[in-house]
Amino acid sequence: MEERLEPNEMIIHLGPQHPMQPGPFRLNLRLKGETVVDADIELGYIHKGIEKILENKTYLQGITIVDRICYLVALVNEECFVGCVEKLLDIEPPERSKYIRVILEELTRIQSHLLGIGEFAEFIGFVSMFMYAIRERENVVGLIDMVTGARITHSYLKFGGVRDDLPDGFKEKTLSVLNGLKKEIDNFEQMFHTDRIYRERTVGVGVLTADAAKNLGVSGPVLRATGVPFDIRKNEPYLVYKDLDFKVCTETAGDCFARVQVRLNEIRESIYILEQCLDQIPEGPLFPENSLYGRRTPVMRVPAGEVFHRVEDPRGEMGMYMVSDGSDRPYRVKIRGPYYPTLQALPPLIIGTTVADVASISGSMDGCTSEADR
Amino acid sequence: MDVTEILKSLTGRFPEAISEAIVESEIRARAYVDKDGVKEVCQYLKDSLQFDHLCVVCGVDYIKRNEIEVVYHIASYNHPVVLMLKAILPRENPEIESIVSVYWNSNWYERETYELYGIVFKNHPNLKPLILPEDMLGEWPLRKDYKGFPNKTARNLV
Amino acid sequence: MGEVKEQKTSTSDETSVEEVPGVITTTASAISDFLKKTKAQDLINWGRKNSMWFMTQPMGCCGVEMIAMGCAHYDTDRFGIIPRNSPRQADVMLISGYVTKKYLPALKRLWEQMPSPKWVIAIGDCSISGGPFYESYSTVQNIDEIFPIDVFVPGCPPRPEAMLQGFVELQEKIKAKKDLGTEY
Ligand code: SF4
Numbered sequence: 194m195e196e197r198l199e200p201n202e203m204i205i206h207l208g209p210q211h212p213m214q215p216g217p218f219r220l221n222l223r224l225k226g227e228t229v230v231d232a233d234i235e236l237g238y239i240h241k242g243i244e245k246i247l248e249n250k251t252y253l254q255g256i257t258i259v260d261r262i263c264y265l266v267a268l269v270n271e272e273c274f275v276g277c278v279e280k281l282l283d284i285e286p287p288e289r290s291k292y293i294r295v296i297l298e299e300l301t302r303i304q305s306h307l308l309g310i311g312e313f314a315e316f317i318g319f320v321s322m323f324m325y326a327i328r329e330r331e332n333v334v335g336l337i338d339m340v341t342g343a344r345i346t347h348s349y350l351k352f353g354g355v356r357d358d359l360p361d362g363f364k365e366k367t368l369s370v371l372n373g374l375k376k377e378i379d380n381f382e383q384m385f386h387t388d389r390i391y392r393e394r395t396v397g398v399g400v401l402t403a404d405a406a407k408n409l410g411v412s413g414p415v416l417r418a419t420g421v422p423f424d425i426r427k428n429e430p431y432l433v434y435k436d437l438d439f440k441v442c443t444e445t446a447g448d449c450f451a452r453v454q455v456r457l458n459e460i461r462e463s464i465y466i467l468e469q470c471l472d473q474i475p476e477g478p479l480f481p482e483n484s485l486y487g488r489r490t491p492v493m494r495v496p497a498g499e500v501f502h503r504v505e506d507p508r509g510e511m512g513m514y515m516v517s518d519g520s521d522r523p524y525r526v527k528i529r530g531p532y533y534p535t536l537q538a539l540p541p542l543i544i545g546t547t548v549a550d551v552a553s554i555s556g557s558m559d560g561c562t563s564e565a566d567r
Numbered sequence: 568m569d570v571t572e573i574l575k576s577l578t579g580r581f582p583e584a585i586s587e588a589i590v591e592s593e594i595r596a597r598a599y600v601d602k603d604g605v606k607e608v609c610q611y612l613k614d615s616l617q618f619d620h621l622c623v624v625c626g627v628d629y630i631k632r633n634e635i636e637v638v639y640h641i642a643s644y645n646h647p648v649v650l651m652l653k654a655i656l657p658r659e660n661p662e663i664e665s666i667v668s669v670y671w672n673s674n675w676y677e678r679e680t681y682e683l684y685g686i687v688f689k690n691h692p693n694l695k696p697l698i699l700p701e702d703m704l705g706e707w708p709l710r711k712d713y714k715g716f717p718n719k720t721a722r723n724l725v
Numbered sequence: 726m727g728e729v730k731e732q733k734t735s736t737s738d739e740t741s742v743e744e745v746p747g748v749i750t751t752t753a754s755a756i757s758d759f760l761k762k763t764k765a766q767d768l769i770n771w772g773r774k775n776s777m778w779f780m781t782q783p784m785g786c787c788g789v790e791m792i793a794m795g796c797a798h799y800d801t802d803r804f805g806i807i808p809r810n811s812p813r814q815a816d817v818m819l820i821s822g823y824v825t826k827k828y829l830p831a832l833k834r835l836w837e838q839m840p841s842p843k844w845v846i847a848i849g850d851c852s853i854s855g856g857p858f859y860e861s862y863s864t865v866q867n868i869d870e871i872f873p874i875d876v877f878v879p880g881c882p883p884r885p886e887a888m889l890q891g892f893v894e895l896q897e898k899i900k901a902k903k904d905l906g907t908e909y
Contacts, residue, residue, distance in 0.1 A: 716862050718861060
C-alpha cells in the first residue's frame with residue numbers, strides 16, 4: 194500500500210468506524226477511478242486477548258468468557274468449549290440435555306442468519322428489510338431469553354448438561370413463533386427475488402467458484418453457496434445431529450445472491466430441525482447420573498491431554514484446540530473462528546470490482562469482527 | 568479415507584521428517600514433524616491425501632521444556648479426518664518455514680502467531696503485525712512469561 | 726452552535742476589539758454564555774433533549790443490543806433518538822464495549838469530529854470498569870478520565886430497555902442543566 198501512487202489513483206480508508214459491519218475493522222482500498230486495484234485489511238481494533246484470559250481462568254469461569262468471542266452466536270461458542278472439556282473428561286450429557294442444546298443452537302442459528310440477512314440488505318440500501326428482519330429476530334431472541342434468561346450472553350451450558358430445563362409452555366410458544374417465521378421467510382424470499390434493484394446489486398457480484406473458495410479456506414454459507422456440501426453437522430456429527438433429518442443447503446452460483454439464499458434456506462432447515470427436536474425430546478435428567486457434574490460443578494481438574502473439537506457455527510466451521518496439563522485451568526486454548534478465514538478472503542474478492550460493490554460483497558459474508566479479533 | 572492408511576502413507580513417504588505418529592480416534596490423528604520438512608509434508612498432504620483445508624495454525628509455549636510448539640490442524644473438505652502436526656522449536660529465536668505457498672489461508676494465522684509468540688516464519692510474503700498495535704511488537708503476549716498480564720492499570724483493583 | 730439568534734446583546738465590555746461607533750461586535754460563545762443566564766436556554770435545552778441522534782459504532786456485544794435498540798422492536802425514534810452512521814451528524818456517542826489500545830486513537834478522533842454540544846454514554850461493564858476483560862493486555866481502563874461521560878448504563882450487556890432508560894436520564898440531566906456534554 195505504501196508504494197507510490199500512479200496518477201489518477203487514490204487510497205480510501207473504510208473504517209475503523211463504519212456502518213458496514215458489526216464491529217470495527219479497517220479496509221484500505223487503492224482505487225483507480227472507481228475500480229479497486231488493491232485492498233488490505235487491518236484488524237485488531239477490538240482484540241481483547243481472550244486466549245490469554247482463558248489460560249488464567251478456571252474451566253467454569255471460561256464459559257463466561259467464551260460467550261463473548263462472537264456475541265451473535267454465544268451458545269455455539271459455548272458448545273465448542275464445553276465439548277472440548279467433555280471430551281477431555283470423557284463424560285457425555287444425557288439425551289435430554291443434548292436435545293435442549295440442539296434446540297438452543299438452532300435458535301441461535303436462526304437469529305444470527307436473520308441479523309445477517311437484514312444487515313446485508315441495509316448495506317445495499319434496503320433499510321426496511323433490515324427492520325423486518327430485526328422484528329422477526331426479536332421473537333426468536335425472546336425464545337432464547339425465555340430459557341436462558343439472557344438475550345445474548347447466556348453462560349447456559351455446563352459440563353455434562355445444561356443449567357436449566359425448558360420452561361413450561363416453551364413448545365407451544367416456539368411452534369407459534371416458528372409458524373410466523375416460516376411465512377415471513379417466504380415473504381423475504383419473494384421480496385429478494387422480485388426486487389429489481391436488489392437483484393442488480395447482487396446477482397453476479399462477488400462470484401466465488403468452488404475451487405477458489407476451497408483454496409481460500411472459507412467455510413459456512415459462503416462455501417456452500419459455491420456448491421460444496423461441507424457442514425460439520427454432517428461430516429462430523431456431534432450432539433444428536435446423527436438422528437435428525439436435515440439436508441445441507443447449497444447453491445451453485447457463488448455470488449452474493451446465492452449466499453443470502455443459502456441463509457434463507459438454512460433458516461427453513463433449522464425450523465424443520467427444531468420441529469423434530471420438539472417432537473422427539475425425551476424426558477429425563479439434565480446431567481449424567483452418578484457423576485460429580487451437575488448444576489453446581491465442583492472445582493475440577495481436567496486430565497492432561499489435548500483435543501480439537503469442531504462445531505458448525507452459523508458462519509462456518511468453528512474449532513477449539515485445548516491443551517490441558519492436569520490443573521484446574523486450561524494450559525492453552527486456541528480458537529479457530531469461522532469468520533477469520535472468510536475475512537481474509539475478502540481482499541482477493543473485491544480486487545477488480547467497483548467501490549459500490551465492496552459494501553455488498555463484504556456484507557454478504559455476514560461478518561462478526563469480534564470473533565476474528567478475539 | 569481411513570486414518571491408519573493416511574498415517575501409513577505419510578510415514579512411508581517421510582520416514583525421517585515424521586515421528587511419533589499416533590491414531591487418536593477414527594477421525595483424529597497426530598504426528599510430530601521435523602521443522603525443516605513442514606512444507607514438503609504439507610504439499611504431499613494436499614496433493615496426494617486430499618487434505619485441502621487448513622483449519623488453524625497456532626503456537627503453544629512449553630516453558631518448562633524451554634520449547635515452543637507450532638501446531639497445524641489440517642482437515643479436508645471430503646473426509647472428516649483432522650490431522651494434527653506439531654513442530655518443536657527452541658524458545659530463543661524460533662524459526663520455521665512458512666506454508667503460505669501451500670495453504671493460502673495460513674497467511675494470517677502465521678502473522679498472528681508471529682506477533683503473539685515471536686515465531687518467525689521464513690519466506691512469508693508479508694510478516695508484520697496483524698492485530699496488535701505496532702508498539703506492542705516484541706512483547707510476545709501469549710508466552711507464559713509475559714509480564715503485562717494481568718493489566719494493573721484499572722482503578723479499584725484489589 | 727445552531728441556536729445563535731439575531732439578538733442585540735450588550736457584550737461590548739467583554740470584547741476587546743477596537744470600537745467602531747454604532748456597531749456592537751460580539752462572538753458566538755459570548756452569545757451562548759449570555760443565553761445561559763436567561764430563560765431562552767430552557768427552550769434550547771428542550772430542543773436539544775428531544776433530538777438526540779446517536780452514532781452507531783458497535784464495538785462489542787453491547788453493540789448488538791444497541792442495534793436492537795435502534796430498530797423496529799424497541800424503536801427509539803419515538804424519543805427523537807435516531808441512529809446515524811456519521812459522527813458529523815451525531816450528538817451522542819455510545820461507547821458500547823471494550824476500548825482497546827489500538828482503537829482508542831480512532832475513538833478520540835471520532836469524538837473530535839462530532840459537532841458540539843455532544844454527550845457520551847458508557848454502555849456496559851466493559852466501558853465502565855473493564856468488565857470481564859479488566860485484566861486483558863490490550864484493553865484500556867478508566868475511560869471516564871478520557872471522555873466526559875454523562876450516563877453510565879451497567880450490565881453485561883444491559884438490555885435495550887436499560888439503554889433507553891439511560892437516554893431518558895440524559896434527557897433529564899440536560900433539562901436540569903447538569904450535564905457535562907454541553908460545555909464541549
Ligand atoms: S459489557 Fe459485557 S456484553 Fe458489553 S461489551 Fe463488555 S463483555 Fe460484551
